[in-house]
Amino acid sequence: MNKTFVVARWEYLEKVKSKAFLIGLFLTPMIMIGMGVLPGLLAEKEDEETRVIGVIDVRGEIAPLLAKRMERYKLSNGQPNYLLLPVRAPAADIAASVREADERVERGEFDGYFVLNAPEAPDTVIRYFSKGAGDLRLIGRLEENIQAIYWERTLIARGIDPGIVSAMKPRVEVKSVKIGPTGEREETNFLKTFFSAYVFIMAMFFVIFTSGQLLVRSVLEEKSNRIIEVLVSSCTPSELMAGKVLGLSAMGLTQVGFWAIAALAIFARVGADVLPPVEQLLLMVVYFVLGYLFYSAIFIAFGSPVTTEQEAQQLNGYLVLFVILPVALVLPVMQHPDAGWVKVLTFIPLLTPTFMALRIPVQMPSAVEIVGSVVLLAVFTYVMMIVAGRIFRVAILATGKRPSLAELARWVKEG
Amino acid sequence: MLRVSALRKDFATVRAVDGVSFDVRRGEIFGLLGRNGAGKTTTIRMVLNILKPDAGEVFFDGRPFSDATRNLVGYVPEERGLYRKSKLLDTILYFAGLRGMMPSRARAEAQRWLDRFSLTPYAHRKVEELSKGNQQKVQFIVSIIHDPPLVVLDEPFSGLDPVNQILLKDILLELKQRGKAIIFSTHQMDQAERLSDLLCLIEQGRVVLSGSIRDVKRRYGRNWIHLEYEGDGTFLPMLPGVRSAQLYENSAEVQLDDDADPQAILAHIVGRLEIRKFELREPSLHSIFLHAVGQQETAA
Numbered sequence: 001m002n003k004t005f006v007v008a009r010w011e012y013l014e015k016v017k018s019k020a021f022l023i024g025l026f027l028t029p030m031i032m033i034g035m036g037v038l039p040g041l042l043a044e045k046e047d048e049e050t051r052v053i054g055v056i057d058v059r060g061e062i063a064p065l066l067a068k069r070m071e072r073y074k075l076s077n078g079q080p081n082y083l084l085l086p087v088r089a090p091a092a093d094i095a096a097s098v099r100e101a102d103e104r105v106e107r108g109e110f111d112g113y114f115v116l117n118a119p120e121a122p123d124t125v126i127r128y129f130s131k132g133a134g135d136l137r138l139i140g141r142l143e144e145n146i147q148a149i150y151w152e153r154t155l156i157a158r159g160i161d162p163g164i165v166s167a168m169k170p171r172v173e174v175k176s177v178k179i180g181p182t183g184e185r186e187e188t189n190f191l192k193t194f195f196s197a198y199v200f201i202m203a204m205f206f207v208i209f210t211s212g213q214l215l216v217r218s219v220l221e222e223k224s225n226r227i228i229e230v231l232v233s234s235c236t237p238s239e240l241m242a243g244k245v246l247g248l249s250a251m252g253l254t255q256v257g258f259w260a261i262a263a264l265a266i267f268a269r270v271g272a273d274v275l276p277p278v279e280q281l282l283l284m285v286v287y288f289v290l291g292y293l294f295y296s297a298i299f300i301a302f303g304s305p306v307t308t309e310q311e312a313q314q315l316n317g318y319l320v321l322f323v324i325l326p327v328a329l330v331l332p333v334m335q336h337p338d339a340g341w342v343k344v345l346t347f348i349p350l351l352t353p354t355f356m357a358l359r360i361p362v363q364m365p366s367a368v369e370i371v372g373s374v375v376l377l378a379v380f381t382y383v384m385m386i387v388a389g390r391i392f393r394v395a396i397l398a399t400g401k402r403p404s405l406a407e408l409a410r411w412v413k414e415g
Numbered sequence: 416m417l418r419v420s421a422l423r424k425d426f427a428t429v430r431a432v433d434g435v436s437f438d439v440r441r442g443e444i445f446g447l448l449g450r451n452g453a454g455k456t457t458t459i460r461m462v463l464n465i466l467k468p469d470a471g472e473v474f475f476d477g478r479p480f481s482d483a484t485r486n487l488v489g490y491v492p493e494e495r496g497l498y499r500k501s502k503l504l505d506t507i508l509y510f511a512g513l514r515g516m517m518p519s520r521a522r523a524e525a526q527r528w529l530d531r532f533s534l535t536p537y538a539h540r541k542v543e544e545l546s547k548g549n550q551q552k553v554q555f556i557v558s559i560i561h562d563p564p565l566v567v568l569d570e571p572f573s574g575l576d577p578v579n580q581i582l583l584k585d586i587l588l589e590l591k592q593r594g595k596a597i598i599f600s601t602h603q604m605d606q607a608e609r610l611s612d613l614l615c616l617i618e619q620g621r622v623v624l625s626g627s628i629r630d631v632k633r634r635y636g637r638n639w640i641h642l643e644y645e646g647d648g649t650f651l652p653m654l655p656g657v658r659s660a661q662l663y664e665n666s667a668e669v670q671l672d673d674d675a676d677p678q679a680i681l682a683h684i685v686g687r688l689e690i691r692k693f694e695l696r697e698p699s700l701h702s703i704f705l706h707a708v709g710q711q712e713t714a715a
Contacts, residue, residue, distance in 0.1 A: 003512075003513060003515075006509070006512040006513050007513070009512075010509045010512075013505075014498070014500075014501055014505070018500070221498070224496070225494070225495075225496020225497065225499075226492045226493075226494040226495065226496050227496055227497065227498065229460070229463075229465060229492040230492060230510065230557070230558065231513065232465050233463040233464065233465050233485065233488065233490045234485055234486075234510070234513040234514050235513055236482065397460075397465065397466070
């Protein structure tokens with residue numbers, strides 16, 4: 001049996017069988033969904049009972065109009081969502097009204113209250129007083145409706161029919177249409193493009209990062225308990241390294257693959273079409289694999305000399321930067337996939353996979369660019385792997401002090 | 416079986432191993448002796464092809480070390496450890512696979528060794544749940560499960576309790592009887608004396624003494640007295656005719672000058688110490704070791 005495969009199988013099974021993997025498999029998407037969707041869901045949760053709101057309307061002209069407008073908001077059981085109650089007080093004594101409103105809020109009769117001044121001088125700031133921090137949706141609805149009332153009144157006061165004005169506000173929508181290679185028209189959907197590119201990049205960096213970290217950790221463990229000596233007396237360092245990269249990437253792909261299938265199943269149910277065309281998908285896979293191997297080599301080169309857990313954590317901090325840099329450029333690249341600077345940066349191996357993943361769905365780059373970048377990335381990956389292998393060979397037996405960059409360079413040269 | 420010839424290895428400024436050569440044959444236990452830092456582990460690592468020697472060669476049955484010969488050695492490193500979170504049987508099977516064993520045979524062998532070491536009930540437990548002694552047994556199984564013709568053990572007895580020391584000793588002798596070549600390094604001379612057929616003493620990277628135990632002892636074998644007594648023996652090294660003396664609690668190994676008369680020494684001691692035992696015999700390996708290392712230091 002090939003020893004690379006033996007190592008790969010071990011690394012894969014040991015990680016996949018662990019509880020941490022299973023937990024991560026289910027918990028990670030739950031946390032992500034939770035962070036993305038839950039706050040929105042909670043904020044949009046409908047009120048369950050009618051809310052009583054006090055209004056101190058100095059001239060008594062706005063409150064009835066507002067009450068009427070607010071009637072359109074209903075609870076799920078058909079009851080009105082809001083009940084606006086005017087606070088009656090001696091006309092001139094606003095202070096007394098405020099006192100009464102305060103008391104009623106205190107007693108829980110009012111959810112909150114607000115004061116409206118004369119319509120001739122419309123309030124630009126209206127304060128909603130309540131015991132809680134205020135309800136964003138209620139505030140939004142009050143703003144919208146009070147504004148509309150003021151607006152109508154102003155129009156009427158000037159002798160203009162509000163109906164004419166609304167008719168004069170036509171809605172215009174600009175849609176972008178992509179001309180395909182055979183001239184077919186396809187209405188582009190920014191979200192769809194964004195989704196396929198972004199998901200690709202996130203998946204790639206997720207695999208790179210989880211498996212890269214596990215790689216550093218597994219080498220560290222083997223170094224600290226000296227298993228590494230038994231390992232390299234049984235197989236060559238190259239076999240060991242290749243086995244680890246294969247096994248751990250298979251683990252990362254299992255994880256991402258599981259999520260992808262789950263996500264596609266959900267999208268298929270919902271009827272959303274998120275998959276890019278096959279040729280794009282295949283190209284992206286090429287970039288994914290090369291990009292993954294390139295980053296793995298970086299992790300090995302910098303990770304294998306690490307001798308303590310602390311150093312490993314520090315190192316991960318630095319490696320995150322390598323990973324974040326391309327991600328940080330996602331939006332500008334998507335907006336200008338054809339810009340000169342994007343084309344140039346595409347050829348930097350560290351950025352190639354991300355940039356291509358962003359450009360391909362938006363506008364297929366020229367064949368020259370694709371072939372050129374693939375070849376360049378492949379060559380760099382190969383060189384990085386050799387460099388990483390040489391460092392790995394020396395580093396796995398080195399303990400004690402972390403080697404300096406100069407020493408690393410010497411190992412590479414002497415390799 | 417194994418021929419090691421003129422190995423040399425430099426680390427930065429230190430020459431860790433300098434011209435070490437030896438042969439190990441099947442059915443022999445070879446003791447690699449030396450102080451901590453003498454170059455034993457570096458030598459072993461070069462023998463196992465973990466480190467590349469700067470000069471010199473290692474031949475395995477007349478052929479240089481290659482990927483094929485990797486499966487013919489078993490290795491127990493000095494600092495022992497296993498994957499703590501992994502299950503016992505899985506770990507054993509992994510290492511068996513790394514040594515090129517077929518899974519079915521590996522499984523059968525693993526079962527046999529687990530039985531032998533009474534570890535079968537733990538086969539599906541995690542390594543970290545085992546006692547230290549049991550972990551060391553697993554370490555040993557992992558190294559020899561593929562039945563290699565050459566077994567290399569770096570300080571195998573350190574950290575073993577007496578029961579496990581005996582277990583290990585029995586297994587080494589059994590392997591020897593089955594025709595395996597065994598190399599073990601140690602700085603505990605009594606272990607080496609009891610087990611090894613051949614020995615090689617390394618000091619500062621150089622071989623200062625080598626040969627069969629019998630030869631080595633014969634070389635140092637004249638004029639040694641083993642003494643057991645009650646009293647204060649500190650005067651022993653100062654006696655006329657005594658070249659050196661190793662004093663222990665109530666016993667001593669005394670090396671005499673070549674022309675000294677043991678009877679005369681005895682006469683000096685009688686009356687000053689209550690003698691329990693006075694014996695002319697071969698020196699212990701321990702004394703030889705100290706002697707050889709001492710000479711090396713004077714020479715240097």
